[in-house]
Structure formats: C-alpha cells, structure tokens
Amino acid sequence: MAHSSAAQQRLAALSSHLSRPTARLPDWNGALAALEATFPADQLSLDAATREAHGQSWGSLLPPSPPAAVLHAQTTSDVVAVVRIATRFGIVLIPTGGRTALEGQFTPTCCNPPVHEQWNGVVPGRRQAATGGTVPRPTIHVSLSRMNQVLQLHEQDFQAVVGPGIGWQGLNEHLAAKGVKLMFPVDPAPGSEFGGMAGVAGSGTNAVGYGTLRAEWIQSMQVVLMDGSVIRTKGSNRARKSTTGWDTGRLFLGSEGTLGIITELTIRLAPVVPLKVALTSFPSVADAVTAVVEILGAGLTPTSLELLDGTSIRGLNLAKLLPDALPEEPTVLMRFSNPSEAVNRASLEAVATIVKRAGARELKIAKDEKENDELWKARKSQYWSQQLLIGKGCRTLITDVCVPISRLAEFVARSEVLVQRSGLVAPIVAHIGDGNVHRAILWKGKEGEVERPKEVELLAKALVKLALELEGTCAGEHGIGLTKRKYLRRELGDGTLALMRTVKRALDPLGLLNPDKVLFPEGEEEYM
Amino acid sequence: MAHSSAAQQRLAALSSHLSRPTARLPDWNGALAALEATFPADQLSLDAATREAHGQSWGSLLPPSPPAAVLHAQTTSDVVAVVRIATRFGIVLIPTGGRTALEGQFTPTCCNPPVHEQWNGVVPGRRQAATGGTVPRPTIHVSLSRMNQVLQLHEQDFQAVVGPGIGWQGLNEHLAAKGVKLMFPVDPAPGSEFGGMAGVAGSGTNAVGYGTLRAEWIQSMQVVLMDGSVIRTKGSNRARKSTTGWDTGRLFLGSEGTLGIITELTIRLAPVVPLKVALTSFPSVADAVTAVVEILGAGLTPTSLELLDGTSIRGLNLAKLLPDALPEEPTVLMRFSNPSEAVNRASLEAVATIVKRAGARELKIAKDEKENDELWKARKSQYWSQQLLIGKGCRTLITDVCVPISRLAEFVARSEVLVQRSGLVAPIVAHIGDGNVHRAILWKGKEGEVERPKEVELLAKALVKLALELEGTCAGEHGIGLTKRKYLRRELGDGTLALMRTVKRALDPLGLLNPDKVLFPEGEEEYM
Structure with a gap:
C-alpha cells in the first residue's frame, strides 16, 4: 500500500x-x-x-x-x-x-x-x-x-480475571468442565469475545434478568493507551464495590476499540441456578406487552422475555424445529431462573395467571431439561429459520432499535406499515422485556451483491426515525460502528457528541485508533 | 473576601x-x-x-x-x-x-x-x-x-425523571403516596439527594441485591458543563438499553461535583415486593462469611446482608432497641425480597439450613411487619447506639474500606489487632455480602475539637493500608472527597490517575469546579 x-x-x-x-x-x-x-x-x-x-x-x-x-x-x-x-x-x-x-x-x-x-x-x-x-x-x-486465558478464578468472590480473547461461551464451558457452579450471564453474539463484548457493551437475551454489559459485570480492565502506557482502571482492587472518583474504566465500555486496547478484564460471575422455559401467544403485541409489564412489576425473575411475531413463528414452523407447529401469532418465549425447581414452579403459576388475564393461550411450560433446550434452541436458530421465509439466496439485515416498553406496541404497529409499504419481509424477534426490537429485513440477494439494496437501507432508516420519535435509541445492543453514525447527532444532540469528541x-490525539468509528471524521457532517 | x-x-x-x-x-x-x-x-x-x-x-x-x-x-x-x-x-x-x-x-x-x-x-x-x-x-x-421535583413518571417503563434535589427517600414516599408500587432501591445516607447520589455513586444496605449506583439505575442525566453548555448524556432516549458509543454519562457518576453539574436524572425503578428480615449469630466472622457466600451461591435473593460484630451488638443491647438482648458475637442481619411471602418462607428455610451448617445459632425470622421494622430499625440506628459504648462526648469517624469477600475474615481479624494496638474502640458494621466494612472509630471528643486526633487518623490509615494489601479499596461507597485523595496513587496507579486528570x-480547563476534590492540585503529591 x-x-x-x-x-x-x-x-x-x-x-x-x-x-x-x-x-x-x-x-x-x-x-x-x-x-x-x-x-x-x-x-x-x-x-x-x-x-x-x-x-x-x-x-x-x-x-x-x-x-x-x-x-x-x-x-x-x-x-x-x-x-x-x-x-x-x-x-x-x-x-x-x-x-x-x-x-x-x-x-x-x-x-x-x-x-x-x-x-x-x-x-x-x-x-x-x-x-x-x-x-x-x-x-x-x-x-x-490468542489472549484467551482464564487468568484467575475467585469462586468465593464470584469473580474471574480473563484475557480479552475468551468469550462468554468459552468461559462458561471452562467453568462447567471444572465443576464450578458459576457462569457469566450476559450473552451477546455467539463467538463474541470479552474484549469486543466490553467494546460494544451490549447485551443479549438475558438483559431483562441480569442487566447489560454496562451494569457491574465488568469490574475493571487493563487497557493499553495510545501513548503506550498500560493502566488498570481500578488498580489492583478486586473489591465488589469501589467509589474512587469517576471510573475511567466506564469510558472503554462501548468505546468500540476507539479509545484504548483492552488486554485483561476482571469480571463478575453469577451462580448457576435452575432454569425453566415457557411460552404462550397473544392476540396482539399490545397484549403481550401488558403481560410482560405485569410479570416484571410482580418481581418475578425472568432471565429472558423474547417476543417473536407471527412471521418469525412461520419461519420456525417451516424449519420444523419443534415437534408441533406453533400458532403464527405474537408469541412470548420466557426463561425463569430461581434457586429451586419448586420456586420456578411457583413463579410459572403466577405467570400463567398473568398471561391468561392478558388474553393469552395456555402457558406451555417445558416438561424437562430436554424441552427447555428444544424451545430455547428454536429461539436461538431464529436467524436461520427466518431465511426460509425467502428461501435460497436470502440475505438479512438485522436492525436493532430499542424503545421504552410503553411505546413498544406502537412501534411494532407503525413499523408494520413501513414494512408493508417497502414490499420487504421483516419478521420480529424482540427482547420484549427491554423494548429492544430486532426486525430482520430479508431480501433475495443478487450474485456478487456487496451493498444493501436501496429499499433495505431506506426501511432500516425509517425504523430508526420511528424509534427516535418514540423516545428510543438507534442501537439497543449492537453499537454504532460505521453504519449508525448518521443517526447520532439527532439522537444524542450536539453537546453530547462534542463531549464524546x-x-x-x-x-487518541493522533487519530490512529480505529478512526471513523462511532463518530464521523471531524469536518464531515452527520446526516439523517 | x-x-x-x-x-x-x-x-x-x-x-x-x-x-x-x-x-x-x-x-x-x-x-x-x-x-x-x-x-x-x-x-x-x-x-x-x-x-x-x-x-x-x-x-x-x-x-x-x-x-x-x-x-x-x-x-x-x-x-x-x-x-x-x-x-x-x-x-x-x-x-x-x-x-x-x-x-x-x-x-x-x-x-x-x-x-x-x-x-x-x-x-x-x-x-x-x-x-x-x-x-x-x-x-x-x-x-x-430546590430542584426536587418528580418531573415525569413512566410506570410501565419502571422509570422516572427527577430533579437533583429530591432524595431516594422523598421519591419513595412520593410513589407510595400515589399508590405506585415502585421504588428506588439503592439507599445511601438518609437525606442524600439524587445529584449527590450520582456524584458519589455509592450504595447502601441494598447493594448485594440491587447493585450500586454505578449499575444501571441512573440511565441518563442532564448536565451543565463549565463551558455553559447543557447536555443530555443519552439525548432524549428513554430506552432501557442503548449502545451509542462510550457513555459520557458514566463520567459524571462518581465525579463528586468536579466535572459538571447534574440538573436532571432519568432513573430506573424496581417493583415493591414483600420483604422478610432474619438474623443469627456465628462463632466467628469466618463462619459468617462461609454462610454468606453459600447464600449468594445458591441464587437466593437477599437485598441486604449486614454484619455487626460483638462490639456493635453490645451498643445495640445498651440502647435496648430490641425486646431481648442479643448474644454479643458476630451477627448477620439479612433481608430477603421475593415476589410472595411463600417464596420468602422457602428462601428462609434454605437460609436456615445453610447458616446451621456454618455453625450459627438458630435463625430468628421476623414474625410480621412489626418485627421486620424493629430489626431493621435496630440496624439503622447503629450510628447512635455505637456511641453508647463511649458515652457522653463520643465522636465517630466512619471508615469505609471494601475487600473481596474471600479476604473479609482476614481483614476483620488483622484489623482487630490494629484496633487493640491503638487503644481505641472501633465496632464493625459491614455490608458483608459486598465486603464493605465500616469500622466506626470512636473516641471521647475534647471541647472545641475540630480535627481528628492523631491516633484516629493513624488507625484509619492503617485500615486502608490493610485493605489495599488484601486487594481492596480505600472507599467502598463514601467516595474520595478531600480525605482519601492521599490513598489514590497507591490504589489506582499513576496511569489511571493521569487519565483521570x-x-x-x-x-474543567479553568479548574473552577469543586477543585482539589478526588485529585490533589497538580504539582502536589499524593502520599501514603
């Protein structure tokens, strides 16, 4: 070059x-x-x-x-x-x-x-x-x-020190193999590694129960700065709590590799407890929201509350991942965690009453570990089963807005109009407990296509505009990178963007560390 | 002037x-x-x-x-x-x-x-x-x-927008009066207000269940910067989750009023659920730690796990706050929250088994709301009951180190030697689930005394040194201010201090916003 x-x-x-x-x-x-x-x-x-x-x-x-x-x-x-x-x-x-x-x-x-x-x-x-x-x-x-080691494990402290190259899955397998009944509960993309997980600071299906990576799961980090210095954001401190002024470590959460390079992380672990999966479907998304708010308001302890719309369920049915086809209507898949199976049962009894009141079909509760896994795998295979809706050559753009849950039903209804107007297919998988809606925009790709077709880009943009109108965000958990910079000025305002700069x-005074990400180069204008 | x-x-x-x-x-x-x-x-x-x-x-x-x-x-x-x-x-x-x-x-x-x-x-x-x-x-x-208004309340979103002048207590009273079954669960000092709560970003008795103010309770803030600009750290976004790059709002958490002036906060609320208080005492602090780690590892849901040592219990007994005197030995006061009284009972059955295995006396469970309050008030009156140990003229310096829970028993044992050597009285109240130990150093004050006696200062410093040796922090939840700046270089290291600067x-390029707090003026040296 x-x-x-x-x-x-x-x-x-x-x-x-x-x-x-x-x-x-x-x-x-x-x-x-x-x-x-x-x-x-x-x-x-x-x-x-x-x-x-x-x-x-x-x-x-x-x-x-x-x-x-x-x-x-x-x-x-x-x-x-x-x-x-x-x-x-x-x-x-x-x-x-x-x-x-x-x-x-x-x-x-x-x-x-x-x-x-x-x-x-x-x-x-x-x-x-x-x-x-x-x-x-x-x-x-x-x-x-390659920096994928578990460097320290402190079981009594519910804590581990790991390299940036190990992922939450690898860590959880490592712990299970050692017979340690602890796990890292935040579950972003399969294959993601802790350095990038901290970099984007997103979440996954468990945020409704455990919070996101911006909560207190990452306690401190070792970071290499662009002046060549190596800092530990909390020093040698492994205490659960600490109030030593503004926490510079928080700057690197969500910095998307633009402020420093993370080379070690001290993370918090959660106990492994019994899980139970259940699902039901509702006459409408609004009814599903009503039930979800009531479940959360009752202090029940879901780890996950996932909404699949009728179109997503059609994909699941086409994939024949479950023994019986599901009704193709708004469906909430739930996972509860409690210290014992007995408490899980009590929780799900309470849930059954709540969803019935909201007009749902009967709550289907996984009988055993096998059914737990079967239902959860169906949710996790969503990306692939959705492709069956289009067939061979299907391409997918996964959108990622998040709105206050009180505005979720309105978002879904109004975005449905946008989707129909676009002529595209865009099934929903949403972390409904958090208001984080992934519409997967599907289309049949052309040979050698490397860019998003114009109508896909326009629909994605219209979804963001709608989310912002409803007091939401353009990026619930996937970050900004290159593709969402254009929305930031409208969402955050000039002052916050200026402070980020x-x-x-x-x-990074020389502008050499992952430049142009999150923020446009200075002098170029954000637009939307 | x-x-x-x-x-x-x-x-x-x-x-x-x-x-x-x-x-x-x-x-x-x-x-x-x-x-x-x-x-x-x-x-x-x-x-x-x-x-x-x-x-x-x-x-x-x-x-x-x-x-x-x-x-x-x-x-x-x-x-x-x-x-x-x-x-x-x-x-x-x-x-x-x-x-x-x-x-x-x-x-x-x-x-x-x-x-x-x-x-x-x-x-x-x-x-x-x-x-x-x-x-x-x-x-x-x-x-x-005076900026103490509840500006918005979004029940479905478990969210409120408040002025910086209202406190967690005032907000919770406001919600209760309106019949809203939500509350702000992090409970720092009585009388503290949200601006300062975000400023110190500490916690209280509920951190073991709900996390600290550095978790996701404060979602965004309006901040006035020293250039006169007003920013909203998350724009107009009220979504539960958001990943729009590095979150500049996190800088103001723990900034102790040195980086900007917070004028509005968007906060998250938790559902009000039934609480149950219980207590028991152990042969030693090490046994108490064993029980606490097992309670947490079982996924039980304490909001609070509070340790009082024998000296603190002696103060309580002198205050006659409870109908019966308690054994003057390491005592753990617990509070559990669950969606129903039935689940609370099941939790406490599991707890009873765990503490018995760790050698505790029988678990005393509050019979009713009145006993709940009685026990909890005894804990909350600690500051006053401890003063009875010295009597009239008693003065108190509340220390605030936090260590990994695996090092807590060692901290208590070794600090006991330091206390004895000092000739002072220093009972313990600790948030044992977090490893946050408050030894209240007590002495009989002299008329007109405005400074800490030398032996008090020396003991406080020795406690910090010991905590740092055990991978802890000088400030679990009270922040740095003026009095703990001297410990920061040793705890955080040069690189992190430089980044904070x-x-x-x-x-604050002019150095006019709460100068000299957290960090020494440049050119003056941290010492310890």
Whole structure:
C-alpha cells in the first residue's frame, strides 16, 4: 500500500483540515519492517487469505475491506509494541476479537468512503471531505483472540480475571468442565469475545434478568493507551464495590476499540441456578406487552422475555424445529431462573395467571431439561429459520432499535406499515422485556451483491426515525460502528457528541485508533 | 473576601505553577454584583448562618469552611447563569445537595490546607505548594436542593425523571403516596439527594441485591458543563438499553461535583415486593462469611446482608432497641425480597439450613411487619447506639474500606489487632455480602475539637493500608472527597490517575469546579 506524493499532499491537506496533530505521514514500509523485526512470523499475517477473512464483516453488509496486516497479540507487551510502531509510523490500529460486530466496528476505512450513503463508490483509500479525493490508510488488525486465558478464578468472590480473547461461551464451558457452579450471564453474539463484548457493551437475551454489559459485570480492565502506557482502571482492587472518583474504566465500555486496547478484564460471575422455559401467544403485541409489564412489576425473575411475531413463528414452523407447529401469532418465549425447581414452579403459576388475564393461550411450560433446550434452541436458530421465509439466496439485515416498553406496541404497529409499504419481509424477534426490537429485513440477494439494496437501507432508516420519535435509541445492543453514525447527532444532540469528541481527542490525539468509528471524521457532517 | 495584591501575586505564581489556563484573577466583588443582578434575593444567601451551615461537613471531621455565598438554583438556566458568572469572574463553584457526604466532597478549600495531614494548620486561604503561602479562593455553593421535583413518571417503563434535589427517600414516599408500587432501591445516607447520589455513586444496605449506583439505575442525566453548555448524556432516549458509543454519562457518576453539574436524572425503578428480615449469630466472622457466600451461591435473593460484630451488638443491647438482648458475637442481619411471602418462607428455610451448617445459632425470622421494622430499625440506628459504648462526648469517624469477600475474615481479624494496638474502640458494621466494612472509630471528643486526633487518623490509615494489601479499596461507597485523595496513587496507579486528570482538564480547563476534590492540585503529591 505504497502512497504517491499526490496522496501525501492530500493527506497533509486533510490533516490540516481536521486540525488534529499527526505524528507523520503513514510509512507502511517502515512499519512493516518494524513489525517483522519485533514479532515472530507466526504472530504476523500478511497473506491475502487471512487479511481478506479479517476484512469481511458478517451481517453488516459492508463491502469487504481487508487490513494491510493482522498482528496476533499474545501478551500486553505485544500490544504496547504495536501501539509504539503505529504511532511512530502513522499506521491505523483496529483491535479485533471474535469479529461478530454487526455495524462495521472492525472494518478498516482505508478502502471505504467514510460517508457511505452510496455503497457503490468503493475506492481504495479514504475519501477526503474537501476534495472527494482519497488517501491511503494502512491498517493493522490487532487480534486479541490468542489472549484467551482464564487468568484467575475467585469462586468465593464470584469473580474471574480473563484475557480479552475468551468469550462468554468459552468461559462458561471452562467453568462447567471444572465443576464450578458459576457462569457469566450476559450473552451477546455467539463467538463474541470479552474484549469486543466490553467494546460494544451490549447485551443479549438475558438483559431483562441480569442487566447489560454496562451494569457491574465488568469490574475493571487493563487497557493499553495510545501513548503506550498500560493502566488498570481500578488498580489492583478486586473489591465488589469501589467509589474512587469517576471510573475511567466506564469510558472503554462501548468505546468500540476507539479509545484504548483492552488486554485483561476482571469480571463478575453469577451462580448457576435452575432454569425453566415457557411460552404462550397473544392476540396482539399490545397484549403481550401488558403481560410482560405485569410479570416484571410482580418481581418475578425472568432471565429472558423474547417476543417473536407471527412471521418469525412461520419461519420456525417451516424449519420444523419443534415437534408441533406453533400458532403464527405474537408469541412470548420466557426463561425463569430461581434457586429451586419448586420456586420456578411457583413463579410459572403466577405467570400463567398473568398471561391468561392478558388474553393469552395456555402457558406451555417445558416438561424437562430436554424441552427447555428444544424451545430455547428454536429461539436461538431464529436467524436461520427466518431465511426460509425467502428461501435460497436470502440475505438479512438485522436492525436493532430499542424503545421504552410503553411505546413498544406502537412501534411494532407503525413499523408494520413501513414494512408493508417497502414490499420487504421483516419478521420480529424482540427482547420484549427491554423494548429492544430486532426486525430482520430479508431480501433475495443478487450474485456478487456487496451493498444493501436501496429499499433495505431506506426501511432500516425509517425504523430508526420511528424509534427516535418514540423516545428510543438507534442501537439497543449492537453499537454504532460505521453504519449508525448518521443517526447520532439527532439522537444524542450536539453537546453530547462534542463531549464524546473531546474524550476521543484526549485519548487518541493522533487519530490512529480505529478512526471513523462511532463518530464521523471531524469536518464531515452527520446526516439523517 | 477581598484579596490583597500580595495574594494576587501568589495566585499568579500558583496558576503558572499549575500550568492550567485561568480566566483571570478571582474578582469577588464583580461576581457578587453579577449574582445580585441575576438572582432574586431569596435565591442568594450571604448571611453567616447559612454559609456556616454549608461549611459544616458532618462525620468527616474536617474543620468548618463556609462558602462565600450560597446560590439556590431553581432551574437549569440558573445553573447555566452561575457557571457563566463563575468563569467570567474566576470564582469556584461547588454543587451541593443533601450535604451528607462524609469525605469533604462539598467543603470549600479556600480555608483549608489542601494537604491536610495536620488538621491544626487551619489558615484562611489556599496553601500554595511552592511557598506554603495562601491565596483566597472565593467559593459559591450551588445548592440544587430546590430542584426536587418528580418531573415525569413512566410506570410501565419502571422509570422516572427527577430533579437533583429530591432524595431516594422523598421519591419513595412520593410513589407510595400515589399508590405506585415502585421504588428506588439503592439507599445511601438518609437525606442524600439524587445529584449527590450520582456524584458519589455509592450504595447502601441494598447493594448485594440491587447493585450500586454505578449499575444501571441512573440511565441518563442532564448536565451543565463549565463551558455553559447543557447536555443530555443519552439525548432524549428513554430506552432501557442503548449502545451509542462510550457513555459520557458514566463520567459524571462518581465525579463528586468536579466535572459538571447534574440538573436532571432519568432513573430506573424496581417493583415493591414483600420483604422478610432474619438474623443469627456465628462463632466467628469466618463462619459468617462461609454462610454468606453459600447464600449468594445458591441464587437466593437477599437485598441486604449486614454484619455487626460483638462490639456493635453490645451498643445495640445498651440502647435496648430490641425486646431481648442479643448474644454479643458476630451477627448477620439479612433481608430477603421475593415476589410472595411463600417464596420468602422457602428462601428462609434454605437460609436456615445453610447458616446451621456454618455453625450459627438458630435463625430468628421476623414474625410480621412489626418485627421486620424493629430489626431493621435496630440496624439503622447503629450510628447512635455505637456511641453508647463511649458515652457522653463520643465522636465517630466512619471508615469505609471494601475487600473481596474471600479476604473479609482476614481483614476483620488483622484489623482487630490494629484496633487493640491503638487503644481505641472501633465496632464493625459491614455490608458483608459486598465486603464493605465500616469500622466506626470512636473516641471521647475534647471541647472545641475540630480535627481528628492523631491516633484516629493513624488507625484509619492503617485500615486502608490493610485493605489495599488484601486487594481492596480505600472507599467502598463514601467516595474520595478531600480525605482519601492521599490513598489514590497507591490504589489506582499513576496511569489511571493521569487519565483521570486528562478528563478533569478536558471538562474543567479553568479548574473552577469543586477543585482539589478526588485529585490533589497538580504539582502536589499524593502520599501514603
């Protein structure tokens, strides 16, 4: 990725336009030599296959954008070394892990226009706002996946210290294999790893019971900053509670790899307790909401309250994942956790009364562990079963708005009109207890298609507009990345965006750490 | 508080020493004229009685330090106006509310030496590190207590929007009076108000069940920044979950009034459910810890698990708050919440088995609401009953370390040796489920005493040292303020302190917002 002197001039112009200090023009050859001198060959991938795999962003439908190299960090010192190389040679760094992010969080912008209204204008460089020209931005993916150790386990403290490369699933398997009756209860995408989980700070199906990753599950982190320093956000403190001023660790939650590189996490664990799955369907989404609010208001303890609309259930029925077909109407799948099976039974008796009052069909309660798993697997296979609604070539854009639960029924009804008007199919799976609605926009993809069709983009945008009108958010749990920056000004307002920029500038003055994510480059305008 | 030209010279020297931009030398007369022109007389207190009341910091045993004026803000615009006056005339602002903070969070430093190893060296001005001289620092207390409205209530969303001047108690009384079966469950000091609660971001007796104020109870805030801008940290978004990048709102949690002034909070509420109180005593603290870990590991749902040592129980017995005297040995008072009395009974049966296995006496379960209240009131009267151990003239310093629960028994045993060596009396009340130990150091105060006796200060420091050695924190829930800054470097490390300073500088470049709190003035050294 050599750069011409014309490109150098453009970069200089851009740098001055952005009025941000730049160490120097990017020197990829210098950086490469330093990387090769610093790391053994098995930690540095320069081959096309690895780079291309890293350039693919599943589900976000961004055009592929491979990094110039992938550095496989094995220690915190490795991360410090690559930070020093990056700042010396002006190279962009993007921390990566499970690469399950849906909004382009780990996609190099070297090869994408940062304002991506038109996905067709793919050019090998960064578009300059002033001239429309491009500049090269050599990027190193810093993969933390090899730092996947469970470093400490403190059973009595319900606590573990882990590397950023292990995931919640891997950790829970590790604990189960050791016979430890503890687990990490927040369950974002399968395959996600703790570094990225903290980076996006989302949640999953269990947020209604356990809260999100912004709650107190991540107690402290070790972070490498762009000045090469290594901090522990809570020092050596493993106490459950601490009030030592503003918690700088909270800045890295949701920073999407733009403020620092997380190399270790101290996390809290929950006890493993008996679970029970149940489901029922309702005449309408509004009735389902009524029941859910009553369940929560009664202090019952669901870990999960999941809504599938009739269209989603049709997909499930087509997939024949359950012995009997379900009625194709709004269905709430619930999971309760309690210290004993007896309390689970008592809870579900109370739930049965509540849902009946809201007009539901009879509550179907899993008889045993097998039925528990069967029902839960059906929910978890949603992505695949929904594809049967379109058949071969089906493509999916998973939307992720979240609204106050009191506005959920209205959101569903009004978004149904938008979907019908678009001519697309867009079944709902929602974390109804949280008001987090995933409409999966489905369409039949064309050969070689790398961008979202226009009508898909328009529908996704209309859903966000509606959510904001209903006091909701554009991003319930998937973060902002590249694809949702355009909504932030309207949602957060100028002042909060300005404060976010102040923080970004203070932590990454050279703008080399996952640039262009969450916030547009300065000087480019958010639009919606 | 007029200043001499010599003082002006010292301030100029200090400013340059601190290498921090300063708008101008403080001009108190100019500020006062602007205050009087801007606010009606009933919003501005200049009388000695009000100022002196504001200068008293209960429990922290700092010398009284009255502000130059108290401004009673009634609207966000009032706060913006006083921020503009402060920055124009170089005046210090300290946001205040219930003034229950224990570590000097709202104490003007105009009249205290910022390094307060010796409390006797009280001088009317700020000590300059380089010369030991002092400079005047006129300070306005910005009281938010009149902004005590419940602005919105969203029952279905388990959410309210409140002013910073209402407290958790006032809010809960308001909800109960309206027949709303919701409550705010985090219970810091009686009398604390939401602005300060977010400012310290501590907890109380319910953290073991509900988490602390750093969990997801405060969803967003309206904050006035020192540039006069007003931000909403989550925009207009009231969704339960949101992942719009790094959450700048989290910076203000625990900022102790040093980064911005909170003028509105969107908070989450919990359902009111039946509570049951029980207690028992154990042969040793280690046995109590064993039982507590087992209770938590079983997934039982205590809201509170409180340890009182034999000395604390002796105080309770002297106060005759309960019909029968309790055995003077380590006692755990528990409160459980469950959706029904039946589940509470089932929980307490499980608890009875667990505590018996750990060697406890029989579990005494409150028969009814009256006994619930009686037991809980005994716990809450701890501060007063402990004073009976010393009798008339008893003074108290409440310490606040927190250690991992696995190290709690060791902390108690080793701190017992320190207490005995000191010759002081220091009973324990601990949030045992969180490892948060309050040893109340008691002594007979002398007439007119305004500082902590040396042996009290030394014992408090030794307790912190021990907690840090055991991977704990100096401040479990009371924050840092002035009195615990000296421990931060050792606990957090240089890197995290530097990052905190970077954030402070970015948000308060003139250093006028509650200066010297949490962090020492730059150039002065943390010590321990």
